[in-house]
Amino acid sequence: MLNERRNLLTAEQFAEVILNHLTSSQGKDPEHASIYDWRMALSLALRDQVIRPWFASTRTTYEAEAKRVYYLSMEFLVGRLIEDVATNLRAEDVAAAAMRSLGQDYGQVVRDEPDAALGNGGLGRLAACFMDSLATLGIPAYGYGIRYEHGLFEQHFKDGQQIETAENWLTQRYAWEFERPEVRYEIGFGGTVEKSGQTSKWIPAETIIASAYDTPVVGWNGLWANTLRLWAAKPVKVFDLDSFNRGEYLAASELEALARTISRVLYPDDTSEAGKELRLKQEYFFTAASIKDILRRLDSEGRVVRDLPQRVAIQLNDTHPAIAGPELVRLLVDERKLEMENAIDIARGCLGYTNHTLLPEALERWPEPIFKRVLPRHLEIVREIESAHLKASGSPVRILEDGDVKMGELSFIMAHKVNGVSALHSDLVRETVFEQLNRDYPDRILNQTNGITPRRWLHNCNPDLRILINDTIGTGWPADLEQLEKLVPHAQDAGFLEAFKAVKAKNKVRVANWLKSHHYIAVDPDAMFDAQIKRIHEYKRQLMNLLETVALWNEIRDNPNADWVPRVKIFGGKAAPGYVVAKQIIHLINDVAAVINADPQVKGLLKIVYPENYNVSMAELLIPATNLSEQISTAGNEASGTGNMKFALNGAPTIGTLDGANVEIRERVGAENFFLFGLTAAEVVERRKQQNYSAAAIAVSQRLSRALEQIENGVFSPGDPDRYQGLVQDLRQKDYFLVTCDFDDYFAAQRRVDSAYADQDSWTRMAVLNTARVGWFSSDRTIADYAKDIWNAHSLIGGARQPKGEVP
Ligand code: NTF
Numbered sequence: 001m002l003n004e005r006r007n008l009l010t011a012e013q014f015a016e017v018i019l020n021h022l023t024s025s026q027g028k029d030p031e032h033a034s035i036y037d038w039r040m041a042l043s044l045a046l047r048d049q050v051i052r053p054w055f056a057s058t059r060t061t062y063e064a065e066a067k068r069v070y071y072l073s074m075e076f077l078v079g080r081l082i083e084d085v086a087t088n089l090r091a092e093d094v095a096a097a098a099m100r101s102l103g104q105d106y107g108q109v110v111r112d113e114p115d116a117a118l119g120n121g122g123l124g125r126l127a128a129c130f131m132d133s134l135a136t137l138g139i140p141a142y143g144y145g146i147r148y149e150h151g152l153f154e155q156h157f158k159d160g161q162q163i164e165t166a167e168n169w170l171t172q173r174y175a176w177e178f179e180r181p182e183v184r185y186e187i188g189f190g191g192t193v194e195k196s197g198q199t200s201k202w203i204p205a206e207t208i209i210a211s212a213y214d215t216p217v218v219g220w221n222g223l224w225a226n227t228l229r230l231w232a233a234k235p236v237k238v239f240d241l242d243s244f245n246r247g248e249y250l251a252a253s254e255l256e257a258l259a260r261t262i263s264r265v266l267y268p269d270d271t272s273e274a275g276k277e278l279r280l281k282q283e284y285f286f287t288a289a290s291i292k293d294i295l296r297r298l299d300s301e302g303r304v305v306r307d308l309p310q311r312v313a314i315q316l317n318d319t320h321p322a323i324a325g326p327e328l329v330r331l332l333v334d335e336r337k338l339e340m341e342n343a344i345d346i347a348r349g350c351l352g353y354t355n356h357t358l359l360p361e362a363l364e365r366w367p368e369p370i371f372k373r374v375l376p377r378h379l380e381i382v383r384e385i386e387s388a389h390l391k392a393s394g395s396p397v398r399i400l401e402d403g404d405v406k407m408g409e410l411s412f413i414m415a416h417k418v419n420g421v422s423a424l425h426s427d428l429v430r431e432t433v434f435e436q437l438n439r440d441y442p443d444r445i446l447n448q449t450n451g452i453t454p455r456r457w458l459h460n461c462n463p464d465l466r467i468l469i470n471d472t473i474g475t476g477w478p479a480d481l482e483q484l485e486k487l488v489p490h491a492q493d494a495g496f497l498e499a500f501k502a503v504k505a506k507n508k509v510r511v512a513n514w515l516k517s518h519h520y521i522a523v524d525p526d527a528m529f530d531a532q533i534k535r536i537h538e539y540k541r542q543l544m545n546l547l548e549t550v551a552l553w554n555e556i557r558d559n560p561n562a563d564w565v566p567r568v569k570i571f572g573g574k575a576a577p578g579y580v581v582a583k584q585i586i587h588l589i590n591d592v593a594a595v596i597n598a599d600p601q602v603k604g605l606l607k608i609v610y611p612e613n614y615n616v617s618m619a620e621l622l623i624p625a626t627n628l629s630e631q632i633s634t635a636g637n638e639a640s641g642t643g644n645m646k647f648a649l650n651g652a653p654t655i656g657t658l659d660g661a662n663v664e665i666r667e668r669v670g671a672e673n674f675f676l677f678g679l680t681a682a683e684v685v686e687r688r689k690q691q692n693y694s695a696a697a698i699a700v701s702q703r704l705s706r707a708l709e710q711i712e713n714g715v716f717s718p719g720d721p722d723r724y725q726g727l728v729q730d731l732r733q734k735d736y737f738l739v740t741c742d743f744d745d746y747f748a749a750q751r752r753v754d755s756a757y758a759d760q761d762s763w764t765r766m767a768v769l770n771t772a773r774v775g776w777f778s779s780d781r782t783i784a785d786y787a788k789d790i791w792n793a794h795s796l797i798g799g800a801r802q803p804k805g806e807v808p
Contacts, residue, residue: 008089008090008091008094009049009091009094010094011093011094011097011098011101012098012101014045014091014094014095014097014098015098015099015101015102017045017048018038018041018042018045018098018099018102019041019102020045021040021041021042021044021045022037022038022041025040025041025044026040026041030102030103035108035109035112036112036172038099038102038104038109039082039109039112039113039175040173040175042082042095042099042109043081043082043085043113043175043176044175045095046082046085046086046089046091046095047085047175047176047216049085049089049091049222050085050089050216050218050222050225051216053218053222053223053224053225054216054218054225054227057138057140057224057225057226057796060796061140061796062301064796065301066140066793066794066796067140067310067311067312067313067791067792067793067794068140068141068142068297068311068312068313068793069134069139069140069141069142069313069315069787069791069793070141070142070144070290070294070312070313070314070315071127071130071131071134071141071142071143071144071315071317072144072145072286072287072290072314072315072316072317072321072324073123073124073127073143073144073145073317073318073320073321074124074145074146074266074282074283074286074317074318074320074321075118075119075120075123075124075127075145075266075317076116076118076119076124076127076128076131076143076145076228076230077116077117077118077119077120077121077124077125077127077128077616078115078116078118078119078128078228078616079115079116079128079456079615079616079617079620080110080113080114080115080116080616080617081113081116081176082095082109082110082113083110083460084132084455084456084460085176085218087455087459087460088132088135088136088218088219088220088221088222088455089218089222090221090222111617114169114172115169115615115616115617116151116169116174117151117152117167117169117615117616118145118146118147118148118151118152118230118266119151119152119266120152120266120535121534121535122356122450122534122535122640122641122642122643123317123318123356125616125642126317126421126450126642126779127143127145127317129451129452129453129456129457129642129779130143130779130782130783131143131217131226131228132217132219132453132455132456132779133219133451133453133778133779133780133782133783134217134219134226134783135217135218135219135220135224135225135226136219136220136221136224136453136455136479136780137219137224137780137783137784137787137795137797138219138223138224138795138796138797139226139783139787139793139794139795139796140226140793140796141226141793142226142227142228142229143217143226143227143228143229144229144230144231144286144289144290144293145228145229145230145231145286146230146231146232146263146266146282146285146286147177147213147230147231147232147263148263148264148265148266149170149232149260149263149264149265150166150167150168150169150170150264150265150266151167151169151265151266152167152265152266152574153165153166153167153265153574153577154166154167154168154613155574155612155613155614156612156613157586157590157610157612160586160587160590160591160594161583161586161587161590162574162575162583162586162587164577166265176215176216177213177214177215177230178213178214178215179211179212179213180211180212180213180214181211183211183212183293184209184210184211184212184234185209185210185288185289185292185293186207186208186209186210186236187207187208187209187210187284187285187288187289188202188204188205188206188207189204189205189206189207189208189281189284189374189375190204190205190206190373190374190376191203191204191205191206191376192205192376193376193377193380199334199337200333200334200377200380201334202330202334202376202377207236208233208234208235208236208259208262208285209233209234209235209236209259210231210232210233210234210285210286210288210289211231211232211233211234212229212230212231212289212293213229213230213231213232214227214228214229214230215227215228215229215230216228220455220478220479221479223797224796224797229290229293231263231285231286231289231290232260232263233259233260233261233262233263233285234256234259234260235255235256235258235259235260236255236259237255238255238256239252239253239255239256240252240253240254240255261278262278262281262282262285263282263285267279267282276366276367276370277370277373277374280366280370280371280374280375281374283320283321283322283323284323284327284374284375284378286321287321287323287324287327288323288327290321290324291314291324291327291328291331292331294312294314295331298311298312305332305336305338305346306346308346308347308349308350309346309349309350312350313350313352313790313791313792313793314328314350314351314352315351315352315353315354315786315790315791316351316352316353316354316411316415317354317356318354318355318356318357319353319363319364319407319408319410319411320364322353322364322407322408322410322411322414323375323378324351324414325347325348325351325385325410325411325413325414325415326375326378326381326382326385326410326414327378328343328346328347328350328351329343329344329347329381329384329385330377330378330381332346332347333381334377340384340388341388344384344385344388344414347414348414348415348416349416351414351415351416352415352416352417352418352419352786352790352791353411353412353414353415353417353418353419354418354419354420354421354448355408355411355418355419355420355421355425355429355433355434355639356421356639356640357639358425358428358429358432358433358636358637358639359539359637363406363407363408363433364406364407364408365404365405365406365407366404366405366407367403367404367405368400368403368404368405369403371405379405382399382400382405382410383400385399385410385413385414386398386399386400386413389413393440393441394440395436395437395440396436397409397436397437397440399413408433408434409437412434412437412441412444413437415444416444417444417445417446417789417790418434418444418445418446419445419446419447419448419786419790420445420447420448420639421447421448421449421450421639421640421660421661422447422449422450422639422640422641422660422661422663422664423447423449423663423664424636424658424659424660424663424681425447425639425640425660426445426446426447427447428636428681429445430445446789446790448782448785448786448789448790449640449661449664449777449782450640450641450642450645450661450777450779450782451642451645451777451778451779451780451781451782451783452642452645452646452649452777452778452779453778453779453780454477454478454481454649454775454778454780455478456620457620457623457645457646457649457650458478458649458650459478460620461619461620461621461623461624461650462503462507462623462624462650464503464506464507465500465503465624465650465651465771468496468499468500468503469484469487472486472487472490472496473486473487477775479780480775480780481775481776481777481778481780481781482775482776482778482781483775484771484772484773484774484775485772485773485775486772487768487771487772488769488772488773490768490772491765491768491769491772492765494761496768497761497764497765497768500651500764500767500768501760501764504624504625504627504651504764504767505525507624507625508525508529508625509525510621510625511523511525511529511621511622511625512524512525514621515609515611518611519609519611521609521611523568523607523609524566524568524604524607526566527566527567527568527604527607528565528566528567528568528627528628528753528757529568529570529625529626529627529628530567530568530569530570530626530627530628530630531569531570531571531572531622531623531626531628531629531630531647531652532545532569532570532571532572532573532630532632533570533571533572533573533614533618533619533622533623533643534572534573534641534643535573535574535575535576536573536574536575536579536582536583536585536586537575537579537582538581538582538585538736538737539633539634539637539638539737540632540633540638541632541633541634541737541739541742542571542573542585542589543585543588543727543731543739544632544739544742544743544746545569545571545630545632546585546588546589546592547704547707547708547711547739547743548743548746548747548750549569549592549596549606549608550592550596550707550710550711551703551704551706551707551747552567552606552750553596553599553602553606554703554706554707554710555703556601556602556605556606557599557601557602560601563758564605564606564754565754565757565758566604566605566606567605567606567607568607568608568609569606569607569608569609570609570610570611570622570626571589571608571609571610572610572611572614572618572619572622573614574613574614581727581730584724584726584727585727586610587723588711588716588724588727589608589610590610591716591717591723592608592711592716593608593609593610594716595715595716596608619643619646623643623646623647623650623652624650626647626650626652627652627653627757627763627767628652628653628654628655628675628753628757629643629644629647629648629652629653629654629655629656630654630655630656631643631644631647631654631655631656631657631659631660631662632655632656632657632678632742632746633657633659633660634657634659634678634679634684634737634738634742635657635658635659635678635679635680635681635683635684636659636681636684636685637659637737638659638660638662639660640660640661641659641660641661641662642661644656644660644661644662644665645661645665645774645777648665648669648770648771648774648777649770649771649774649777650771651767651768651770651771652767652770653669653673653674653675653763653766653767653770654666654674654675654770655675655677655746655749655750655753656674656675656676656677657676657677657678657679657742658676658678658680658681659681661777662674664777665774665777668773668774668776669769669770669773669774670769670773672766673766673769673770675749675750675752675753675756676749677742677745677746677748677749678742678745678746679738679741679742684738687738687741688736688738693735693738693740693741694731694732694733694734694735694738694739694740694741695732695733697740697741697743697744698731698732698740700744701740701743701744703743703744703747704740704743704744708728708731708732711724711727711728712724712725712728712729
C-alpha cells in the first residue's frame with residue numbers, strides 16, 4: 001500500500017529544477033529563452049516530480065500481484081496538462097512562485113500549452129477523466145490509444161462556414177511523454193491463413209510497427225501514477241536505399257509515409273464512408289498492439305494465460321477496440337494452442353464493453369469483404385465466436401448479418417459485462433439495440449452513469465469558486481465530491497450568495513475580455529450567458545436553440561419596451577467534415593449572428609457569439625462563466641452527456657429535456673432548480689409514428705412559422721436567399737429529431753428562465769444548489785463502481801477513498 005506523500009520541493013528548489021531544464025533540456029539561457037522554452041522547462045520539471053510515485057506505483061502493483069485495468073480507447077481528449085499535474089502534485093503554488101521568481105508569468109506559460117486534441121468529444125473526454133480518477137483512486141491501470149500526429153482538425157470560419165485545417169500539436173515537442181523505442185510490436189494486415197490439420201496460421205501481407213509512447217498520469221495528492229500508453233505507427237523498414245540510389249527519392253521514403261498514415265489523424269466519429277478501411281486498420285493497429293503488450297506483461301510476471309481473467313480487466317470504450325476479442329482468441333488458439341471454446345471463455349472473462357450511443361450510424365458495422373481483406377483470420381474467428389454463442393444460448397442474434405460484421409453484437413457477445421452510461425441510456429440499451437441479447441444473457445447489461453473529474457472541472461478551471469468552497473466547507477471535496485452537499489445550508493446565507501454571485505461575475509468578465517482580445521467581439525458581462533457547447537449534431541438540436549433565438553429577436557423588436565433580460569447566446573463546437581447538415585447549421589448560426597448582432601434595435605439585449613475551434617481549454621474558460629446550460633437533445637438520443645455535469649457543478653442551472661444524465665441531474669438538484677421541457681423518450685417514439693407531425697407542429701406555432709419563413713426567405717442570407725431552403729424543407733417535411741414538436745415548449749421554458757433570472761437572489765440560490773448537489777457525478781464515483789461491478793479491481797493506496805465493496 002502506498003500512502004506516503006513525498007515532501008514537496010520549496011519554490012526555490014523548484015526554480016532550480018526549472019532552470020536546469022531550461023539549460024540542459026532546452027539548451028537556452030534565461031536571456032534568450034522563449035515562452036516555449038520556459039513552458040518546456042516547467043513541464044519537464046513537473047514531470048520529474050511524477051517519476052517517483054510512478055515507479056512506486058508500478059512496484060506496488062507488482063508486489064501486490066494486483067489486477068490491472070486496461071482502458072482501450074480510440075480517443076483520449078486530454079487537453080492541457082501543466083495545471084493538472086501541478087495541482088495533483090499539490091505543487092501549484094510552488095510552481096507559480098518558482099516561475100515568478102524567474103521573472104515569468106505562470107498563467108501565461110500555462111495558457112501557451114496546446115491542447116492534446118486526441119478526441120472528438122464526450123467519449124474521448126470521458127476517457128481522460130477516467131485516467132485521472134483511476135490514478136486518484138490508486139487502481140493500477142493503463143490507458144491504451146493512438147498517438148495521432150494531428151489529432152482532430154482545427155476549425156476556422158470563413159464567410160461563416162467551417163474550414164478544417166490540420167491540427168499540429170506535435171510539431172512542438174510533447175513534454176509529458178517518454179518514447180519507448182524498445183516497446184515495439186509488429187502488426188499485420190491482409191494476407192492469407194495457412195491450415196495444417198487443426199491449426200491455423202495467419203500470414204499477413206503487410207506489416208507495420210506499433211511503437212510505444214508513455215505519459216504518466218498522476219492522481220490527486222501525488223499518491224499514485226498510472227500510464228497512458230499511445231501507439232505510433234512506424235515502418236518495419238524506414239528507408240529504401242536501393243530506390244534512393246536509383247534516384248527515386250520519393251519512393252525511398254514511401255514505406256515510411258504509408259506506415260505512418262495509420263496514426264496520422266483521428267476520424268470524426270460520425271462521418272460515414274470516408275477512409276473506412278484505414279479506420280479499421282487504425283482500430284486493429286492499436287488494439288492488437290495493446291493486447292500483445294498485455295500478454296507480454298503477463299508472461300513477464302510468470303503467469304499463464306489461464307490466469308488472465310484474475311489478472312487483467314480490459315474495458316472497450318465503445319466498439320472501436322472490439323477486435324480485442326477476436327485478437328485475444330487468435331493469440332490464445334493459434335499461438336498458445338488453447339481450445340477455441342476455452343479461449344473464448346478466457347477472453348470473455350477479461351472483457352467489458354461500454355456502449356456510448358444508440359444512433360444506428362454510429363454503431364460500427366464492417367462490410368465483410370473489407371474485414372476479410374484486412375483481417376482474414378479474424379473473420380474466421382468471428383464465425384467461431386458466433387457459432388459458440390448460437391450453440392450456447394440458442395439465440396437468433398448473429399454477428400455476421402446482411403454482409404456485415406456487426407461490432408456491437410461482437411462486443412456484447414465477447415464481454416462478460418456490458419454497460420450504458422446513464423440510467424435512461426442503459427434502459428434503452430436493454431430495450432432497443434440489444435433487446436434480444438439482453439434476453440439471452442439477462443445479467444450482462446448494467447448501468448454506470450458517467451462522471452467528470454472535479455480536479456479539472458472545478459478545482460482548476462474555477463479558481464475563485466474553489467477558494468470560496470474551501471473557505472466554506474474545507475478542502476476535502478476534490479477527493480470526495482459529495483462533500484459539496486455541505487454547501488446546501490449556505491444557499492440560505494445572503495453573504496454566501498453574494499460571494500457566489502461575485503465569482504460568477506468575475507468569470508464572466510474574464511470571458512468578455514477573452515472574447516474581446518481573441519475574437520474581437522464585445523459582450524456585456526452583465527447579460528445572462530447562455531451556452532451550448534458540444535459537437536454539432538442534428539440530435540443535439542443547436543438548430544432549435546437558434547430558432548428560439550430568432551423568435552426572441554422578433555419578440556424583442558415587436559415589444560421593444562418590455563422588460564427583456566439581456567442575453568448572450570454562446571455556441572461552440574465542430575462538425576464532422578463530411579456531415580453536410582451539421583455544417584449548414586454552423587453556417588446558419590454565423591449568418592444569424594451577423595444580422596442580429598448588427599441590429600441596433602436589440603443592441604444590449606441579444607447577442608450571439610460563436611468562437612471558432614472549441615476545445616477542452618475553451619470549455620474550461622466558458623463553463624465557469626455560464627449562467628444557463630443548454631442540454632436540449634431529442635429525448636432518447638444523448639447517451640449521457642458530461643458537459644451537463646460540468647455546467648451544473650460550476651453553478652449553471654440546466655434548460656433541458658429528459659435525456660441521458662439530465663434525468664439524474666434533475667433528480668439530484670431538484671426539479672425546481674432545472675428548466676425542463678420537451679417530449680420524453682417514449683413520447684418521441686410515439687410521435688415519430690404519426691403522419692406529418694412537423695407540419696402539424698408548425699401550423700399551430702406562429703412564432704416558429706415566422707422564424708422558419710425568415711430563414712428560408714433569406715433574411716439571414718440576403719446575398720444568397722435560397723441558402724437554407726433545404727434545411728427548412730427538411731424541418732417541414734421530416735424533422736426526424738422533432739425540433740418543431742419541442743419548439744413551443746422550449747420557448748416557454750426559456751421565458752421561465754428569463755423571469756427566474758430577473759430575481760438574482762433566487763437565481764443564485766438555484767445555482768448554488770446545482771453545485772452543491774451534483775457531487776455524485778464525480779468520475780471517482782463512476783470508476784469506483786466500474787472497479788467493483790465490472791473489473792473486480794482494487795485500490796492500492798491506503799487512506800484513499802476506496803471503491804465501495806470489498807478491498808483486499
Ligand atoms: C458519447 N458518444 C455520447 O454521445 C455522450 O452522450 C456521452 O456522454 C459520451 O459518449 C460519453 O459516454 C460518442 O461520442 C459516440 F462515439 F459513441 F458516439
